[in-house]
Amino acid sequence: MDLIVSLAINGLATGMLIFLLAAGLTLIFGLMDVLNFAHGGLFVWGAFSGVWVYNLTGNFMLGIAAAIVTGLILGAITEFLIIRPVYGNHIQQILITLGLMLVLGELIKVVFGPEQKSAVPPAFLDGSFMLGDIILIKYRLFIIAVGIFIFALTTFILKRTRIGLIVRAGVMNKEMVQSLGINIQFVFMAVFMVGAAMAALSGMLMAPYSGVIYAEMGLEFAILAFIVVVIGGMGSFKGSLFAAILVGLTQAFMAYYVPALSLAVNMLLMTAVLIFRPEGLFKVKG
Amino acid sequence: GDEDASGESEGSSNGSDGEGEETAETVKIGVLASLTGALEAYGKQTRKGFELGLDYATDGTMEVAGKKIEVVFEDTETDPKVARQKAIGLLEDENVDFLVGSSSSGDTLAVTPLAEEYETIMVVEPAVADSITGSEYNDYIFRTGRNSSQDAVAGAAAIADEGVKIATLAPDSAFGQDGVAAFKEAATDLGAEISHEEYADPAATDFTANIQKIIESEPDYLYVIWAGANTPWNQIADMKVQEQGIQISTGVADIATLPTMEPLVGMAGFTVYHHSLPDNEVNDWLVKEHKERFDGEVPDLFTPGGMSAAISIVEALKNSEGETSADKLIETMEGMSFESPKGTMTFRPEDHQALQSLYAVTLEESDEHDYPIPVLERVLTPEETAPPIKNN
Amino acid sequence: MSNLLELQQVEAYIQQYHILHDISFEVPKGEVTVLLGRNGAGKTTTLRTIMGLNQASGGSIIYNDKEIGQLKTHSIAQNGIGYVPEDQGIFDNLTVGENLKVAMKKEDEETTTRMEWVLGLFPDLQKFWKKPGGQLSGGQKQMLAIARAYVNENELLLIDEPSKGLAPIIVEKVMESIQQMKEQTTILLVEQNFLMASKIGDRFYIIDDGQTIHNGQMDELKNDKALMKKYLGIA
Amino acid sequence: MTAILETKDLAIAFGGHTAVDHISVQIPEKKFTSIIGPNGAGKTTLFNLLSGQLSPTNGQILYKDQDITKLSTTKRTRLGIGRSFQITNVFPNLTVLENVRLAVQSQAKVRYQMLAHFKYYKQFEAKAMELLERVFLDAKAELRAVNLAHGEKRKLEMAMLLALDTEVLLLDEPTAGMSLEEVPAIIEVIKKIKEEEDRTIVLIEHKIDMIMDLSDEVLVLFHGELLAKGTPEEIIENETVQSAYLGGMYDEQLA
């Protein structure tokens, strides 16, 4: 019983971390229909800039802020220079964002050097405590909390404000939205910036979790995020959250009970979902 | 391409023994390393070490047995295809007399058959796969780097003893599995018992389940073989493994990874190299020169390896009196001993693997750095860490 | 001057094709002006050019005595111009309600009243409030497109073939609604249904091959069989 | 009179909404049948069921007494049921000629030939060109379909349907958005197919004059149900039809 609870909590934390990663992608891919292969690049930049500030100042929160700011700035630049010319064209999006991914990944080494960097949780989130026989790791609880917070926040913004509608409408028919007097370019840029900031934030949160960050981690995690977005049903936040948690839990339990298959967990899960529920777990209506 | 365009495209299998005249005075060495990509840091250590090694071995003259030494570095980008292409370029267009490399086992394996084809000596450094001097061995391959089995033997020597129970954690890959197999053999030879073998997805972020199982097997030691991006150290600490009476042991890698090992302070393990460990002239020279040339930086994990490779080549040339034919060199190098930053190394005649010292250490807090450093327990002698011969 | 909108020798290209050669017309405030012409004459392109969805390459577009030829589409719309495009421009994955909500510039009482009026006009929209726009029938989409332009108070409405695909009884309603709005809203209409055009139009312009080739009062046209035959091919 | 197409108790519901509500009709062979009804009455949905774009929740469809309810769109087209679409549905980035040529190719049953070069099929091109002339679109043959004006796309739809050379033609508002001048010409084309080639035509339209002019029989749909059926004259006198569909404008329109 303890074992199951402990596995579940840790799986949940991993799931939340993956969700944070996927959230930005869901926003950009789900709402704006942009295949952003540079998502991983934004993620890495968030991690490196955040950790750099964190190590410099010793203040974790400042690190988080730095990551978010980095994400916003990079998001604005990316949207303006890279994404704007290719809205609506998946093929061009793939090429141009992959190009950007290479540039971002390599620039990391110019700015921060080629070596991997280490990061530890801040003192107030370091370590673990026992609850009965169950070990609770503080940093993981923190991740779970942040995940819930981000989920609630985005759901609120998308459901309770007109922004979500405008963005979705803008993707379907840009000209029409403009004809309704909405400056869609501005809205798109804002959304992209938020998506990028989410990527950057998750990069920063990831750093103390895994202990090290390195320039190449971007693509790897971007693929994971991509998988989660697909399993969850594209563009659905609820779906992404659910899928991410599913992936996290499956990983945890498979690693314990069927270790031989643990390498293949993600892919098996995705194959199963595609075959049995091709629209994803939560199909976006329409 | 050089002037001697004699249609090598067809006659390549004849190899390059008919070199042009200019090589009469020069010895060319081609070094393959990952100078970009994920293993960039390693590749660059090798390069620095190699350059320093030539300087040291030739006393700065860059000449041996009357011949000028010329080095060409090529980036393999950690891609076997690129590695092979660059190697062909070195062998064909540059007519190199030696190949050195490379940072990854895959790159190296893609190149070793070329060494045979071109009858050119290749000094492998620092790729670790056993198969390079094992199942994929050929006569032209010499390795100054240590292989996985040596690591395993050293790891076992550091902790294994009569009646000790050890659990292992390793990535679920050939590297991890072979490593554990070798470790198991060495450890059981020393009388220890392997209580549990745990393999984890190297890309995973969560190791709770794996650690949980290890705890359940109630070992005295947890021996970790790890080479991967995400490190398990934090989680091992968070899961209070040590508090439950299980000691951790592992190989200590390069300086950049030391800060991540903070949670493991006090553990007993081994390492291939840390600049503070070896006690010999070559190493003193290396540390001093390295600091001078590179802004006060100390040599890292693979720097001495690069240096050893360079020294072994110069040494071989000295012994062969400048003769670069492969036959002669193989004869010279088999069984050859030379002084390296890690003490005396010897190319074992059977599989051309250099036997070398490794270091049993404990990880301790240091006053100079804000990360822990390995402190010498004892030097594991070349004889002690000699791996089994596997090339038949 | 009482012209709300005036086009002077407007030229436009689509990619490298010269589509509009010389479009000139006036839309007097408070009237319904109708553009007529064959398929491919350039009517739709004219409306798109006014909306800034297509850049004019020559001439001028004057709205409320201001040149708007260089403005971006969204600022043109913010100046009080509404547009019902030919292909309806429904947001397929948004529900009917959401389609309308996207269009609403404010959420004050006035808009609510307008909304009620619009829904009274097209009860089908009320009925399918939660249905994705893409699943509506052809005529329902047309209604939604018109309704979307109606929910805001506009000074000028550009409507491209509103009657297309609508049942006669609904066409009648649309006509009524246009007449009702005439007070505050000026209308520029492209319409192939001559019956409708002739009933609600005040002035007409005939466009052929990207040029305005004839204009006059609607009443004249209705009674001039020769003219109708010549320009519209109807007897 | 034999029925070429027949529905038995045909129904489909989307969520809670029954768009086609248990309709049983017979479409007489070689006749001209029109379907009218308010917007959202289920006309297009009925077409979608007949042509196989949708499958019914209930009922059967018979074509020449053969049950085709379970057949795919492709199979039905091959059997001889062709349709045009209310919302234009063409290959946007192919040229007008290529659009029609594809339809010709399908009709000619050259479907899986993958080794012969297309240029050995010159007759396809010729046939396609001929059809484009018939709908007055030959001048735009080389233009990409996406660049056509709305009315021109409708003509293209028509040409593609003709190319399929099917026995039954389902036409969904073929003249919507077509200019006054060209509507009569298209009507001529439709008439000619029916008379000269003996086809069965089913037409959805909101243009009453056109219905009156062409139809042998008119079906009226209302809220998914079959409200009335009869000759054009009978239908236009029907009071429910008048009040629910035509409104006051029809008499002027007929005038």
Next chain:
Amino acid sequence: MNLRHIERSTWIYIAFALLLFIVPFLFTGRSMLFMIMQVFIFGIFAMSYDLLLGYTGIISFGHAMFFGIGAYSAAIVMDLNDSTLLSLAAGVLVAVIIAAIVSFIAGILTLRLKSHFYAMLTLALAGLFLVAAEKWTSLTGGGEGFTFRLPEFLRDSGTMYMICLISLVVFFFGLRRFTKSPLGKVLVAIRENENRTESLGFQVLHYKVIVSVIAGVIASFAGVLYVLSLRFIDTSVFAVDVTLDALLMTIIGGVGTLIGPLIGAGLVEFAHHWLSDLADVHWIFERWIILYGIVYILAVIFFPLGIAGTIQSKFSNRVTKGLFKK
């Protein structure tokens, strides 16, 4: 067949192919030869990818799977048997059969669904193959891979070059004919508007499965050539990067053309080579990957349709423009 009926472009391609047959005698460097060989191999691979992406509109994120299947089949068969021509033939056969079966299954499972499902399923399957290659160490050598011997006559790189070139020529002209066949025209129709194609009387699923199998088999063959040229194999043949390479080559060269992927393959390989060589010129170019990334970005901005596509559209615009003005 009358020679006059052959299109002019065909002559150009034939002339170019002949030129490539002479190249090995002009260049002495085997490394250059090896590189051109890689261009050919990845050209074939990218062409097979374009068959899906450019012609039929199917995105695949796991095309590497077929490449890897080909590579491993050949390598394993050659490793287990003597290095003879016979075992090579057996290797090719195994490669083709497995690729055909896998692509057929992936095809019928997902191609009836719209758009991206094929992409994701192939991504997942490729991932599973990667894991299998990683774990089935007795056969595959795991992540470290293994080397193997080639039949005597293939060890000469001139022969290998010719084999790659001949394969390229055969596949290029074969696929050209294929795409210009009636079936090829239907594929384009599917790309443009799937459900309309269906209501014209074409069974879309059949076409998609056919093209998926053809693309899979050709990709597998490219994998065979790759592993023969390398004489070494490891799990990197299944990596996402391999798919991405094909994707990039296709897009940069121009989707929906056959020459595009070839140009793309050449450009990607050579840009890579030259840019990485810059690193030796000056330390400032040590980060040449940045330049490499910028090449992609600029390619989209200046050649939005890919190189071949942009040139082609310039050319065809002239034609339609003339027509438009009558």
